[in-house]
């Protein structure tokens with residue numbers, strides 16, 4: 001079987017671990033494995049090169065993606081999809097594995113309407129916002145990166161008895177904010193999945209101060225409906241009559257050596273993708289749910305909204321009391 005593999009959209013730590021598992025397990029099971037460079041655009045530009053076991057040496061521990069990534073507008077068009085179909089067929093590919101987030105699953109779903117090759121997706125995004133897997137590849141590392149930064153911010157916040165608003169990534173999803181907020185004892189967590197007014201936030205912060213808290217951390221997901229951390233800080237400061245500090249963590253969350261959790265998840269999903277292909281299972285995203293490896297139709301991964309843990313959500317006020 002001739003398999004192409006690519007990474008698309010925002011990179012996430014341990015994408016490399018997935019590429020390594022796909023390549024090595026694929027080759028050991030008598031497949032030819034080719035890397036596509038630059039995401040879906042790499043198919044259109046024919047940046048496709050064969051990988052061998054040594055091409056994926058010394059990458060297990062590295063963040064980013066050796067295949068490089070991108071967001072292709074051309075690939076989304078009918079002409080782009082037809083061109084990609086022709087290139088994949090002309091070059092004799094039987095299958096394509098793409099690692100990425102919801103945009104990547106959309107891309108595979110669209111390509112499946114034109115190309116009759118076998119398609120498999122792997123969930124690679126720090127946002128953890130795909131249904132069909134408990135965790136996405138890179139989420140754990142991103143949360144740990146943010147956690148390390150927040151622990152440091154807590155030190156300086158305590159030294160000055162300050163209120164800090166810390167913005168984390170997550171354009172449409174609050175999973176990073178939620179996990180890092182719970183794990184650092186934040187007084188409030190603002191996420192797109194929940195609605196918090198400035199009045200409610202001001203009340204939480206004032207109440208925390210009244211309970212003699214020496215520092216107050218508010219974690220803000222970049223996609224919160226109230227705006228970004230700077231916008232919220234302005235409104236909050238006016239409301240409570242006290243200036244707050246803002247720290248935007250940004251891209252440091254997306255880089256660095258993947259955690260053991262992400263390396264294992266990526267390795268399992270990469271190997272499973274090959275086993276699925278060879279066993280005749282395709283047309284969906286592989287994921288791990290309750291410890292079981294499963295495949296979910298592409299469309300379900302973004303149309304079924306993955307919920308935050310409602311029980312933990314209900315505990316937030318008690319935990320930060």
Ligand code: F6P
Pocket residue numbers: 010101125126127169170171222254
């Ligand atoms: O989807 C992953 C993500 O890191 C989001 O959390 C963030 O909003 C977005 O990508 C940033 O995208 P870009 O890399 O295009 O700036």
